[in-house]
Amino acid sequence: MIEFQNVSVEYPGPIFGLNGVDLSVGAGEFVFLxxxxxxxxxxxxxxxxxxxxxxxxxxLIEGRDLSTVTEAGIPALRRQIGFVPQEIGLLPQxxxxxxxxxxxxxxxxxxxxxxxxxxxxxxxxxLILRSDAYPRELSGGEQQRIAIARALVxxxxxxxxxxxxxxxxxxxxxxxxxxxxxxxxxxxxxxMATHDFQTIxxxxxxxxRLENGRVVSDEFGVGAGDA
Amino acid sequence: MLDRIEFVIxxxxxxxxxxxxxxxxxISTAAIALLIFGGLGHAYLSLVSYLDSLQSEFELTxxxxxxxxxxxxxxxxxxxxxxxxxxxxxxxxxxxEWEKFIEKQNLKDLYAGQPNPFPDQFRVxxxxxxxxxxxxxxxxxxxxxxxxHGVRDVARDREFAINLIKLVRLLGGLLTVLSFFAAGTLxxxxxxxxxxxxxxxxxxxxxxxxxxxxxxxxxxxxxxxQGALGGLVAGLILWGISYYITxxxxxxxxxxxxxxxxxxxxxxILVLVAIGASLGILSAALSVRKFLRLGA
Numbered sequence: 470m471i472e473f474q475n476v477s478v479e480y481p482g483p484i485f486g487l488n489g490v491d492l493s494v495g496a497g498e499f500v501f502l503x504x505x506x507x508x509x510x511x512x513x514x515x516x517x518x519x520x521x522x523x524x525x526x527x528x529l530i531e532g533r534d535l536s537t538v539t540e541a542g543i544p545a546l547r548r549q550i551g552f553v554p555q556e557i558g559l560l561p562q563x564x565x566x567x568x569x570x571x572x573x574x575x576x577x578x579x580x581x582x583x584x585x586x587x588x589x590x591x592x593x594x595x596l597i598l599r600s601d602a603y604p605r606e607l608s609g610g611e612q613q614r615i616a617i618a619r620a621l622v623x624x625x626x627x628x629x630x631x632x633x634x635x636x637x638x639x640x641x642x643x644x645x646x647x648x649x650x651x652x653x654x655x656x657x658x659x660x661m662a663t664h665d666f667q668t669i670x671x672x673x674x675x676x677x678r679l680e681n682g683r684v685v686s687d688e689f690g691v692g693a694g695d696a
Numbered sequence: 697m698l699d700r701i702e703f704v705i706x707x708x709x710x711x712x713x714x715x716x717x718x719x720x721x722x723i724s725t726a727a728i729a730l731l732i733f734g735g736l737g738h739a740y741l742s743l744v745s746y747l748d749s750l751q752s753e754f755e756l757t758x759x760x761x762x763x764x765x766x767x768x769x770x771x772x773x774x775x776x777x778x779x780x781x782x783x784x785x786x787x788x789x790x791x792x793e794w795e796k797f798i799e800k801q802n803l804k805d806l807y808a809g810q811p812n813p814f815p816d817q818f819r820v821x822x823x824x825x826x827x828x829x830x831x832x833x834x835x836x837x838x839x840x841x842x843x844x845h846g847v848r849d850v851a852r853d854r855e856f857a858i859n860l861i862k863l864v865r866l867l868g869g870l871l872t873v874l875s876f877f878a879a880g881t882l883x884x885x886x887x888x889x890x891x892x893x894x895x896x897x898x899x900x901x902x903x904x905x906x907x908x909x910x911x912x913x914x915x916x917x918x919x920x921x922q923g924a925l926g927g928l929v930a931g932l933i934l935w936g937i938s939y940y941i942t943x944x945x946x947x948x949x950x951x952x953x954x955x956x957x958x959x960x961x962x963x964x965i966l967v968l969v970a971i972g973a974s975l976g977i978l979s980a981a982l983s984v985r986k987f988l989r990l991g992a
Contacts, residue, residue: 518903519990520990540908540989540990541908543905543990544905544906544907544908544990545905546905547902547903547904547905547990548904548905549905552903554899554903558896558899558900560896560897560900571897571900572900572904573904574699574703575703575897575900575901575904575906575910576904576905576906577700577905577906577907577910579699580699580702619900619904620903620904622904623904623905
């Protein structure tokens with residue numbers, strides 16, 4: 470499904486965000502992308518949603534080279550990819566229900582479609598009883614669940630989460646990863662970036678480790694603890 | 697489609713409400729700019745129309761003292777034709793001129809029943825413009841010529857009108873450019889504030905795959921509404937000013953009629969609203985352009 474072929478991203482300096490990365494992720498996989506701050510995790514995710522373009526190499530999703538996606542084609546690409554940003558970014562003046570309605574309608578869905586899908590999403594993520602709450606009235610874990618639900622408004626085949634447990638306690642982090650696993654069991658490919666090595670040890674999943682913009686290990690359920 | 701329009705309108709209204717005072721400032725400035733533009737535009741068009749109404753610069757018009765019978769008018773015409781430098785002489789009967797004046801001003805009701813203030817006149821065409829002064833002197837010496845302002849030199853009226861038009865065009869152009877720039881800058885800044893205060897929404901829109909049009913149009917609409925409201929306010933003020941001036945003139949002339957505005961409210965508002973909306977959309981488009989980049 471996803472192919473990184475000798476991908477490098479060079480920032481002015483020059484600094485390498487990524488340096489010759491080769492990586493392949495199959496449809497329906499769950500991949501943890503681990504590494505310290507500045508290792509290149511976020512850069513790799515930004516390439517997938519076409520916020521960045523590789524300086525060298527190719528990034529392909531379902532055979533399509535993302536460097537060929539024009540500015541006008543980016544919205545269509547992003548409707549196929551759910552993205553959970555590091556900063557969560559819920560709209561504080563809107564209630565939980567309205568946050569999801571807003572995202573759906575901005576993505577081009579009609580009000581009627583949004584009214585059908587939003588309660589389903591809230592129910593699925595155990596937040597139906599919190600739909601009238603404002604983000605400030607939610608716990609960190611609940612806010613992150615909303616952010617994940619929002620990333621799924623377009624029913625994407627790929628979900629990309631950038632440090633979704635970064636500011637959560639270990640117990641809530643486990644809960645959030647559990648939520649992402651649920652999403653994955655429904656057939657959605659999940660790529661989650663994290664520097665929280667301890668938490669992901671509990672999950673027997675593929676772990677890709679990045680250091681200084683390079684892939685230094687790619688193992689199934691092992692090796693993360695060594696980091 | 698309707699659903700998209702509804703979404704765009706909702707977002708624009710939210711932005712207008714959120715910006716409060718800045719929105720009011722932008723509307724006020726747009727109104728002032730359009731008022732200057734509309735007022736000077738109206739003055740300019742009136743002057744051009746006046747210029748068109750002036751006769752050829754080879755002509756002089758003389759007004760006749762008293763109410764002469766046709767035979768004497770005929771005799772006087774012959775005497776005028778005899779003056780060296782005069783090419784032709786045409787009688788302008790006072791009744792016909794009064795009718796033409798009322799018809800041209802489109803104020804039949806206002807002038808109905810009023811006494812005719814026009815004297816009988818002759819239009820004297822010159823052979824050459826250089827003879828204007830000598831012919832004018834001869835005409836003034838004629839015993840039947842009205843003593844005060846008896847000879848009207850159209851060439852001088854025309855010259856004055858042309859100079860006035862030049863001044864209005866220069867002043868109007870300068871003031872319009874300045875005021876449009878001020879209004880455009882304010883709308884630009886207001887929309888920029890909206891963009892900055894809504895960066896979170898913009899980010900979410902971009903991430904969930906909102907089209908560029910969905911992201912852009914609420915801001916353009918916000919600018920357009922500000923400009924259009926400015927145009928509406930300017931149109932109403934302009935109409936009011938014109939109404940006031942007409943009312944004062946009627947009162948001063950003692951015509952005892954009901955005042956009307958010299959400006960047609962509908963078309964003027966339509967034009968100013970359209971110009972205001974265009975100005976607003978253009979300013980907003982410039983303001984939001986940088987923030988519309990979705991990718992590298």
